[in-house]
Amino acid sequence: MSNIRLQCANGDSLPMIGLGTWKAKPGEVYEAVKSAIEVGYRHIDCASVYGNEAEIGQAIADQINAGTVSRDELWITSKLWCDSFAAEDIKPALISTLHDLQLEYLDLYLMHWPIPLKKGHGMRTADDFVDPVLLPYPDxxxxxxQLSAEGLVRHYGVSNFTVKKLKVLLENTPFKPAVNQVELHPYLQQADLVNFCQGAGIHLTAYSPLGSSDRPDPLKQxxxxxxxxxxxxxxxxKELSASAAQVIIAWLNSQGISTIPKSTHLDRQKQNLDSRHLNLSEEQVNKIAEIDLARRYITGEFWIKDEGFYTLEDIWDE
Known part of the structure; x- marks a missing residue:
């Protein structure tokens, strides 16, 4: 499975193993991105809300200037945060991300969650949220x-969208997401979502593919x-003389699902990227299919507020 890439209609290709940057701390994310590009990563997944895009942008710029990689060899993803969903806020948010990343365009720009927040607000209380009736995610x-004509983004997609919410987009807008980035791994296999997206021609990228054991303590149980x-x-x-992480990444890739495992350690970055050379047998794939727990590590409970607009059932349509 070496060199697996998603081929897009316009000839662009999304590498199936990328580097995640959520939780990468200031001071270490620069070195993490720099080393990842040096060992062969060509997909870097970012988001404005992670608070580290300026450092990531410097690492990308330094590697391009050093001749390690060219811009057209890279696939850079970022995400529109929920406080910039109003029409007048979308382009300024994108321009800010491009400035921080020192880029002229993004390869992929995702709607981070289908949940609007008030401009400049956090997510502490219900008062920080916009009534979704007043700012619906299809708008x-x-x-x-509609920014497509300006050449600032090559592909648009979504993140944390369920089958129901994807259907709303497809039925009410002329634009199909190129990608849906969601939590996917052997404990959360989401067969219905996978089948729907693959049938609709929407590529899936798995975040937290290894279980996100380093996520903040308030998100753990x-x-x-x-x-x-x-x-x-x-x-x-053991059968494949591989690591558990390599098996999981190879299992996801075998289903046509790209992954963005986060690591700031060079040896683990190499190990994760080497998963592209691992081939699982049909029997091994079937064994992993049997361990599904429908278990989310990113439960979305941080969106639930007293007197708020959402329940977990609303978020996941379950």
């Missing part, structure tokens, strides 16, 4: 795509299952 999606310690995955890793 934001339309306004994002006591006694939660540790994906990388699963015995089935461990057995397959």
């Amino acid at each position: 934001t999606w339309l306004n994002m795509n 006591a006694g939660e299952p540790v994906l990388l310690e699963n015995s089935v995955i461990g057995e397959i890793a």
Whole structure:
């Protein structure tokens, strides 16, 4: 499976293994992106809300200037944060991201969550949110795509969208997302979503593909299952003389799902990227299919506020 890439209609290609940058700390994300590009990563996944795009942009610029890589060899993804969903806020948010990343265009720009916030507000109380009836996500999606003619973005997509919400976009707008970035891994296989997206020609990218064990403590639950310690995955890793992380990445890629594992350690970056050379047997793929727990590590509970607009059922349509 070496060199797997998603071929887009316009000839662009999305590398199936990228570098995630959520939780990459200031002072270390520069070196992480720099080393990732040096060892062969060509997809860097970013977001304005991560607060580290300026450092990422410097690493990208330094590697381009050093001749390590050219801009057209890279696929850079970023995301529109939820406080910039109003029509007048979308382009300024995009320009800010391009400035921080020192880029003239993005390869992919995603709507981060289908949940609008008031401009400049956090997500502490219900008062920080915009009534979704007043700022529906299909309107934001339309306004994002209307920037296409300006050449600032090559592809538009969404993140954290369910089948129901994707259908709303497809039925009410003329624009199909190129990508839906969601949490996907052996403990959260989301077969219905995978089948729908693949049938509709919407590529899936898996975030937190390894279980996000380094996410902030408030997002963790006591006694939660540790994906990388699963015995089935461990057995397959032993059979293939590979790591558990490599098995998971190869399993996702075998289904046509790209991944963006985050690592700031050079050895793990190399190891994750080497997953592209790993081939799982049909029997091994089927074994992993049996360990689905429908278990989210990113539950979305941070969106639930007293007297707020959302429940978890609203967010995940479950």
